[in-house]
Amino acid sequence: MSDNVFAAKAKGLYQILCQDNWGKNTVAILVALLSILMLVWDRPWGAVGAVRNWGEWIIYGTGLWDLLGFADVYDSDTPKAFLTHSGSVIGIGFIGGAFLSACLGGNFAIRIPPKLEMVKAVFAGLFMGAGATLAGGCNVGGFYNAIGNLSAHGFAMMVGLIIGAIIGLKYVYWEMENISWGVSGGKTIDLPVALQIIFGIAALVALLAGAYSYSNGDIEKLGGILLITALLGYAFQRGRWCMIQGFREPHMTGNAKMAKSVALSIAILAVGIAIVKSKYVGLSDMNGNSMDYFWQHYVRGTFGWGGVVGGILFAFGAIQAGGCGTGTLWRVGEGQIKLWIVTPFFGLSCAVGSMLSRKYNWEGSIDEGSSLGSYVYLPHSLGYGGTLALIFLVMGAWYLIVAWNEETNKLMLEM
Amino acid sequence: MDLNSIKPDQTLDAKGLSCPMPLLRTKKAINGINSGQILEVLGTDPGSKNDLPSWCERSGHTCLGNVDDVGFFRIFIKKG
Secondary structure, eight states, X not given: OHHHHHHHHHHHHHIIIIXXXXXXXXXXXXXXXXXXXXXXXXXXXXXXXXXXXXXXXXXXXXXXXXXXXXXXXXXXXXXXOTTTOHHHHHHHHHHHHXXXXXXXXXXXXXXXXXXXXXXXXXXXXXXXXXXXXXXXSSIIIIIIHHHHXXXXXXXXXXXXXXXXXXXXXXXXXXXXXXXXXXXXXXXXXXXXXXXXXHHHHHHHHHHHHHHHHTXXXXXXXXXXXXXXXXXXXXXXXXXXXXXXXXHHHHHHTOOOHHHHHXXXXXXXXXXXXXXXXXXXXXXXXXXSOBOHHHHTTTXXXXXXXXXXXXXXXXXXXXXXXXXXXXXXXXXXXXXXXXXXXXXXXXXXXXXXXXXXXXXXXXXXXXXXXXXXXXXXXXXXXHHHHHHHHHHHHHHHHHHHHHHHHHHHOTTOOOO | OOGGGOXXXXXXXXXTOOTTHHHHHHHXXXXXXXXXXXXXXXXOOTTHHHHHHHHHHHHTOEEEEEEEOSSSEEEEEEOO
């Protein structure tokens, strides 16, 4: 009898961890804590580093690496190895975690979209890469982790994301009225639940084995990066946590749940990062080298037109893709073929954008300045207390506006 | 209510569509039926199982529930 109770409780625990949809605010808190943990472990995380590296490998694979000038700009015959490049490992961990979550929860299926959606996926990816290049990152590196890392460029992209989401939604409305080609005919190939669980266990073993394989030499940090980002991917998929929804829903359905949870997450993240970063200012390492690189993590020179225009392009693309940088990657992990198409084009566009930015020195450096905007580490102007006050104020205002709109529908775009 | 016995007044095929298209097409389709009539949405995006009921709640329609079919699911919405 007591064995039955124990078995029932174990089943209940499995259901909570692997099958239930996690609440938006639960995921918001988890994502903030894991993002702080990433900085403490090694570096902040973002999605662009991964897709850019993979895009570079596609360019290399097509033989255009030399011809397009990548070899000169990066002074290298090949892109960085994707199994040891920290950005790429972040992407692998994130997709791996999302795949694990989708499989254990029985949500994995090969979902083939109608033709129009496939065409949109290509353009969406290109827009997202162009936007991420100008804004200093996608919704993570350019917005979420940017504000969280106390850099002003996150606010510039936030303005752009709001505008871009509205334009993107208006385009979708127009398309629904005017384009009838390729709108139906999607197919889904379901996998038996038992097979999904086997895949899930295989993914878990692969993630652990992968982390273990990094545990020697000078790449030992990669093991932790792989596991922390796998947890992030797992949490994002389990809660279907989609940041671009936070910008879109207030104008589409009025629903403010996602926007509120992003605001909460950024507020928690900023407190954690302020505590960690403030400890490192003015320090030197054991060899007497300055540790300024630590507070400079994710401080980018795109606080200005680059952040705003980049945000507009990125959000427009993300609305068409049906996922932002992270939303795209976790949906890759649950088998959505549309996002499988978005990812390489997003990567190609990031790779070319980054190469051009480097070649023509668009973003300059923190000392010489940038032509996309300015480098502003907020605590240098406002102090740590002032910076946190500003972040709370903006997140609080965002929360109040979407909550007010949820009742009044004043910001809704009618079809 | 036995969902399998429902005779929908209109059916929307949103199979293969991903966020936000299933919800937007539902919004458009519901404008084409009368109050009290039932719209059946065929979908494959796991997000729809949460998004559609919460949209119904906000916009005065009733989500009657969903049933799994082979390779897709059906969601029934009664226009409010």
